[in-house]
Amino acid sequence: MTKTINLTLKVWRQPSTESKGGFETYHASDISTDMSFLEMLDVVNEKLTMDGKEPIAFDHDCREGICGQCGSVVNGRAHGPEKGTTLCQLHMRHFSDGDTIAIEPFRARAFKVLKDLMVDRSALDKVIQAGGYVSVNTGGTPDANAIPISKEIADKAMDAAACIGCGACVAACPNASAMLFVSAKVSQLALLPQGRPEAARRVTAMVRTMDRMGFGNCSNERECEAECPKEISITNIARMNREFFKAGFFSAVK
Amino acid sequence: MHLDAKIPGGPLAEKWDRHKFELKLINPANKRKFEIIVVGTGLAGGSAAASLAELGYNVKSYCIQDTPRRAHSIAAQGGINASKNYQNDADSDRRLFYDTIKGGDFRAREANVYRLAQVSGNIIDQCVAQGVPFAREYGGLLANRSFGGAQVSRTFYARGQTGQQLLLGAYSALSRQIAAGKVQMFTRREMVDLVLVNGQARGIVVRNLITGDIETHTGDAVVLCTGGYANVFFLSTNAMACNVTASYRAYMKGAMFANPCFTQIHPTCIPVHGTYQSKLTLMSESLRNDGRVWVPKNAGDKRSPDQIPETERDYFLERKYPSFGNLVPRDVASRNAKEQCDQGKGVGETGLAVYLDFRDAINRDGKDVIAQKYGNLFQMYEKITADNPYEKPMMIYPAVHYTMGGLWVDYNLMSTIPGLFVLGEANFSDHGANRLGASALMQGLADGYFVIPYTIGGYFAGAKLPKVSADQTEFTIAAKEADIRTKRLLSINGKRTVDDIHRELGNILWNYCGMARNDAGLTKARTLIQSLRSEFWENVRVPGSDKDINQSLERAGRVADFLEFSELMVVDALTRRESCGGHFNEAFQTEENEARRDDENFCHVAAWEYAGEGKDPVFHKEPLVFENVKLTQRSYK
Numbered sequence: 001m002t003k004t005i006n007l008t009l010k011v012w013r014q015p016s017t018e019s020k021g022g023f024e025t026y027h028a029s030d031i032s033t034d035m036s037f038l039e040m041l042d043v044v045n046e047k048l049t050m051d052g053k054e055p056i057a058f059d060h061d062c063r064e065g066i067c068g069q070c071g072s073v074v075n076g077r078a079h080g081p082e083k084g085t086t087l088c089q090l091h092m093r094h095f096s097d098g099d100t101i102a103i104e105p106f107r108a109r110a111f112k113v114l115k116d117l118m119v120d121r122s123a124l125d126k127v128i129q130a131g132g133y134v135s136v137n138t139g140g141t142p143d144a145n146a147i148p149i150s151k152e153i154a155d156k157a158m159d160a161a162a163c164i165g166c167g168a169c170v171a172a173c174p175n176a177s178a179m180l181f182v183s184a185k186v187s188q189l190a191l192l193p194q195g196r197p198e199a200a201r202r203v204t205a206m207v208r209t210m211d212r213m214g215f216g217n218c219s220n221e222r223e224c225e226a227e228c229p230k231e232i233s234i235t236n237i238a239r240m241n242r243e244f245f246k247a248g249f250f251s252a253v254k
Numbered sequence: 255m256h257l258d259a260k261i262p263g264g265p266l267a268e269k270w271d272r273h274k275f276e277l278k279l280i281n282p283a284n285k286r287k288f289e290i291i292v293v294g295t296g297l298a299g300g301s302a303a304a305s306l307a308e309l310g311y312n313v314k315s316y317c318i319q320d321t322p323r324r325a326h327s328i329a330a331q332g333g334i335n336a337s338k339n340y341q342n343d344a345d346s347d348r349r350l351f352y353d354t355i356k357g358g359d360f361r362a363r364e365a366n367v368y369r370l371a372q373v374s375g376n377i378i379d380q381c382v383a384q385g386v387p388f389a390r391e392y393g394g395l396l397a398n399r400s401f402g403g404a405q406v407s408r409t410f411y412a413r414g415q416t417g418q419q420l421l422l423g424a425y426s427a428l429s430r431q432i433a434a435g436k437v438q439m440f441t442r443r444e445m446v447d448l449v450l451v452n453g454q455a456r457g458i459v460v461r462n463l464i465t466g467d468i469e470t471h472t473g474d475a476v477v478l479c480t481g482g483y484a485n486v487f488f489l490s491t492n493a494m495a496c497n498v499t500a501s502y503r504a505y506m507k508g509a510m511f512a513n514p515c516f517t518q519i520h521p522t523c524i525p526v527h528g529t530y531q532s533k534l535t536l537m538s539e540s541l542r543n544d545g546r547v548w549v550p551k552n553a554g555d556k557r558s559p560d561q562i563p564e565t566e567r568d569y570f571l572e573r574k575y576p577s578f579g580n581l582v583p584r585d586v587a588s589r590n591a592k593e594q595c596d597q598g599k600g601v602g603e604t605g606l607a608v609y610l611d612f613r614d615a616i617n618r619d620g621k622d623v624i625a626q627k628y629g630n631l632f633q634m635y636e637k638i639t640a641d642n643p644y645e646k647p648m649m650i651y652p653a654v655h656y657t658m659g660g661l662w663v664d665y666n667l668m669s670t671i672p673g674l675f676v677l678g679e680a681n682f683s684d685h686g687a688n689r690l691g692a693s694a695l696m697q698g699l700a701d702g703y704f705v706i707p708y709t710i711g712g713y714f715a716g717a718k719l720p721k722v723s724a725d726q727t728e729f730t731i732a733a734k735e736a737d738i739r740t741k742r743l744l745s746i747n748g749k750r751t752v753d754d755i756h757r758e759l760g761n762i763l764w765n766y767c768g769m770a771r772n773d774a775g776l777t778k779a780r781t782l783i784q785s786l787r788s789e790f791w792e793n794v795r796v797p798g799s800d801k802d803i804n805q806s807l808e809r810a811g812r813v814a815d816f817l818e819f820s821e822l823m824v825v826d827a828l829t830r831r832e833s834c835g836g837h838f839n840e841a842f843q844t845e846e847n848e849a850r851r852d853d854e855n856f857c858h859v860a861a862w863e864y865a866g867e868g869k870d871p872v873f874h875k876e877p878l879v880f881e882n883v884k885l886t887q888r889s890y891k
Contacts, residue, residue: 002527002528015802016802032528032530034527034528035528035530036532036638038532039530039531039532042530042532042753043530046751046753046754048797049751049795049797049806050749050751050795052797053797054797054798055797055798055805055806057803057805059320060494061319061324061326061493061494061495062324062326062328062329062493062494063493063494063532063533063535064329064533064535064536064634065634065637066328066329066415066417066418067319067324067325067326067328067329067493068323068324069319069320069324082637084633085637089634089637089638091637091638091640093640114464114803115802115803118803120320121320121321122320122321122441124321125321125322125323125429125432125439128323128425128426128429129429129430129432129433130433132426132429133384133385133426133427133429133430134383134384134385134426135430136380136383136384136427137305137308138301138304138305138308138380138427138703138704138707139376139380139703139704141376141379141380141382141383142379142383143379144338144375144378144379144381144382144388144396145338145340145395145396147382148390148393148394148395149390149394150390150392150394151390151391151392151394154387154388154389154390155387157385157387158387158389158412158413158419161386161387161412161419161422162413162415162418164418165321165323165324188385188387189385192385192387194382194383194384194385195385
């Protein structure tokens with residue numbers, strides 16, 4: 001049933017990349033438990049605006065858990081306490097009256113803070129640009145049913161492809177590693193016959209770019225899998241490692 | 255002004271082939287001399303930018319988000335249509351064409367829709383080749399499901415995330431071209447104006463959303479793929495940043511706006527639950543394959559659904575439309591839900607909801623099968639409402655979802671401004687007065703992968719394009735105007751927030767220009783919009799500065815344009831003296847409360863020309879000629 005709660009927020013405020021940031025305290029009163037977390041922040045921002053203060057900058061767009069643009073660390077956890085949930089789909093019914101909530105940006109060497117809770121995740125795009133595709137031009141492709149793909153393989157590829165590129169895995173990892181993100185794309189394309197011709201080249205290029213962008217390495221902490229809003233499995237990391245070694249030992253790719 | 259749709263001659267099925275042959279070509283070495291601006295990176299923009307770059311053109315791509323993988327195409331759940339006839343159920347290009355024309359209530363162009371059906375199969379081939387993991391059968395071949403408005407099974411899907419997978423496919427193709435240096439990517443840029451030189455579209459003005467700088471960019475053609483305007487209603491299923499600004503600014507520069515009153519209200523959305531609400535969430539139409547829509551037979555029945563026996567339930571869609579049942583097109587399903595609620599039979603706390611019940615499907619197929627098909631949708635529903643749809647029927651209510659209207663384009667997808675092309679939801683071309691489910695993804699990708707790569711060459715081959723530079727006055731003036739507008743928004747410092755005013759605008763439109771419209775309401779809406787617009791410019795408060803990340807300022811610019819555009823919508827609705835598809839004027843209905851078209855007087859596209867500030871827009875008509883289908887009263891009974 002709907003009810004209202006009062007909260008204390010400790011929000012990371014940082015005017016720009018270069019400036020120093022810090023926590024500010026705000027009170028969020030009469031918050032309906034049916035609100036989403038971002039709607040709660042909207043309410044706080046409306047009040048800040050009317051009080052003549054600058055609203056909190058945060059990234060968001062679809063607000064239905066699929067675009068991957070939102071994301072903050074809430075009480076120490078990327079996208080907050082609910083498993084398999086993006087911040088926009090986290091609802092206030094999971095908090096209690098009187099709670100104090102700390103909200104800060106995703107932190108990683110490869111993600112610089114732009115303002116308040118907004119970060120620059122373009123390093124993830126760079127990794128995809130290194131090889132996260134099948135090199136086919138538009139047109140001239142064979143009939144879609146020309147190559148049968150077993151349902152199990154198609155399902156596994158889909159499990160990996162569900163990644164929304166939000167960067168929570170990086171924020172959750174003590175090494176700020178992007179292995180879950182990278183392995184999801186590597187796995188999707190390595191599993192499918194369409195992706196096999198370039199598999200060795202792809203994994204090599206993507207892993208090297210990932211390292212170059214300043215992401216850390218995987219030390220099997222499994223935090224990424226725990227916080228991933230799409231519950232992408234770390235099996236994908238194992239698959240990527242296998243693909244990577246295979247490419248190194250058995251392919252012509254250097 | 256005469257609107258020439260440039261529809262090729264010859265029989266319907268041969269028009270596109272013939273046109274492709276007749277279009278002049280640009281030789282590969284010359285393609286690299288052209289620079290194309292593509293605004294937006296949804297399905298239409300992403301696929302267009304990638305395909306044009308593959309051909310050798312130099313492309314500049316712009317998006318409002320932090321990366322070109324996030325545009326709202328990503329949220330499309332259910333699927334994409336194609337006339338592959340893999341199911342051997344008598345599908346064909348002609349049937350997909352006919353379903354789309356009929357679904358659009360005979361207000362779309364035959365030639366465009368037929369071409370859409372013709373290339374639909376290529377889209378599936380293309381996406382599979384890119385590694386899009388469509389759902390498959392155990393034999394390894396692609397699976398299909400059914401969608402509203404069709405009696406064949408032609409919808410391809412990737413769980414409940416079809417839009418995401420198709421968009422990531424286009425994004426991967428785009429990423430490959432970025433890496434190849436053929437696409438220059440500009441993220442976090444919002445287009446705020448179009449620049450014409452000698453009457454041709456030659457560039458854009460964008461605001462850099464990080465630095466706040468107003469930037470100008472030049473090109474030989476501009477391709478707008480900036481989506482629809484559903485957010486004019488404040489609450490819609492669109493992403494928060496979706497807006498009409500790029501389209502409206504192009505309209506102000508001379509591109510005609512077609513059929514703005516054709517808006518789609520989607521029947522299966524999670525009902526509104528509070529005034530603080532920022533957006534609505536769609537539950538895929540695919541749910542209507544297995545879910546049964548019902549309300550209690552007796553008005554005011556407040557028992558919980560499991561206490562209401564079968565005999566006291568009214569499965570109103572199955573009762574009224576026995577041949578299509580729960581799979582009637584969206585406009586019909588939405589209007590019927592509203593009708594039931596207006597009679598006091600609505601359910602839930604607000605009485606503005608109907609049930610979508612999976613009980614019978616779960617009993618028939620088992621919970622596992624239903625979870626396989628809709629698991630992620632059920633989970634999403636539970637996250638938002640805290641109700642478990644496996645145990646309790648979903649509650650749904652219609653919400654604004656898509657806009658069929660858009661910038662007018664000819665068969666080549668070029669607007670009335672030479673060199674300005676418009677693709678995807680931003681144009682008006684293929685869905686008439688109502689779009690069928692799983693057709694938006696099809697149209698966006700058809701436009702981007704398979705139409706623009708051909709037609710833009712035809713334009714370049716025949717156009718004189720002198721060199722332009724960002725230093726010339728057309729660009730400096732446009733940039734200056736954008737800067738003045740931004741500063742003006744910041745200087746008002748009134749007493750109402752941007753969202754507050756936007757919410758009021760949304761209420762006006764939902765009440766008077768929503769699912770059912772009438773002349774008195776529309777006339778009132780026009781006055782209300784005008785006074786709200788004046789209030790906005792006197793009393794809005796936009797905090798912060800322009801040379802900074804300023805999300806309030808971004809929203810203010812969008813709402814300012816919505817306040818202008820909404821009036822055009824209302825004017826269009828008042829002018830169309832008939833009901834068709836998403837436009838339902840209560841004065842024009844059959845005895846059974848279905849939309850009554852007036853084919854004698856309104857079988858046309860209404861294209862509006864901007865006449866200047868404070869002046870009424872000028873009406874132009876493109877008559878629709880139907881040579882291959884017979885116009886009938888749309889019936890799904």
